[in-house]
Amino acid sequence: MNLSEMQAFVRAHADADVEDAPNSNLEVYARIAYNDILSRRDSWPHLAEVGVLAVTAGQSAYPLSSLTGVSTPMDEVSSIVDQTTIGRRLIYMTRADADETFGHPSTAGSETALAYTIEGDSIVLFPTPTASRTYVVRGFRSAGVWPAGAGSAPDLPLALHEAICWYMLSSYFMAQEDTQLAGAYLREYEMMVERHIRSESMKEYSARVPVMGGQNYKSMSFTRWVRGMIES
Numbered sequence: 001m002n003l004s005e006m007q008a009f010v011r012a013h014a015d016a017d018v019e020d021a022p023n024s025n026l027e028v029y030a031r032i033a034y035n036d037i038l039s040r041r042d043s044w045p046h047l048a049e050v051g052v053l054a055v056t057a058g059q060s061a062y063p064l065s066s067l068t069g070v071s072t073p074m075d076e077v078s079s080i081v082d083q084t085t086i087g088r089r090l091i092y093m094t095r096a097d098a099d100e101t102f103g104h105p106s107t108a109g110s111e112t113a114l115a116y117t118i119e120g121d122s123i124v125l126f127p128t129p130t131a132s133r134t135y136v137v138r139g140f141r142s143a144g145v146w147p148a149g150a151g152s153a154p155d156l157p158l159a160l161h162e163a164i165c166w167y168m169l170s171s172y173f174m175a176q177e178d179t180q181l182a183g184a185y186l187r188e189y190e191m192m193v194e195r196h197i198r199s200e201s202m203k204e205y206s207a208r209v210p211v212m213g214g215q216n217y218k219s220m221s222f223t224r225w226v227r228g229m230i231e232s
Helices: 003-014 023-038 095-102 158-175 179-201 222-231
Strands: 048-055 061-063 074-082 115-119 122-126 133-141
Touching: 003 023, 003 158, 023 158, 048 074, 074 115, 095 115, 095 122, 158 179
Parallel strands: none
Antiparallel strands: 048 133, 061 122, 074 133, 115 122
16 A cells, blocks of 8 residues: 555545645654554565675675665675685674684785674675675665655555554544544554564475475474474
8 A cells, every 4th residue: 555545544434534634644643653663673574685795805895885686775784605605604793803803804814704794884804805705695675764755655564554554543533532542543553563573473484395185294393393392
């Protein structure tokens, strides 16, 4: 749903017109709900990005904007893997620990980096590579700014678009001093958001596709094992 559709839904549901529920007010309500939902998780799956970092010999720092293959510069880096030496994953370290372990990156060097840190909007490799390498960088981009016009949709899974409508209704009725309806819609909003986040966190991913009538036995996943330990 885009902002215009949400505003129309709220007015129809509340039996209100543009004077009762101005666009400017509903836009603020929508923005509050959007930012609140985004704050519920550190890393949303739909914001995941995979980029390529081309490293030059003798250079240790690389802006996140220099990654290729990403739609938007990353806001968070979760892993860096050496693509030249397949499967070698760099270790994340704080700058202080990296300086203590490897020395300043401008003075210490090896053919390939072993660790990395993030400084501002740049990746810093330790030790400084002495040969050109290629790394695969996985991480997450920032969510888009929203609302950004009547036709803009929130940068969230579709299942959460309707939840924003409930929050907008709650805020509208709160402005009308109808605390009973405001509370009811707010509870609906909270329930929809929490249900979605809980469902996403409990998903299990298997490398094997189940086959109808096949031998689909598989060993217990780590997620299921942890859940069983907690519940027992």
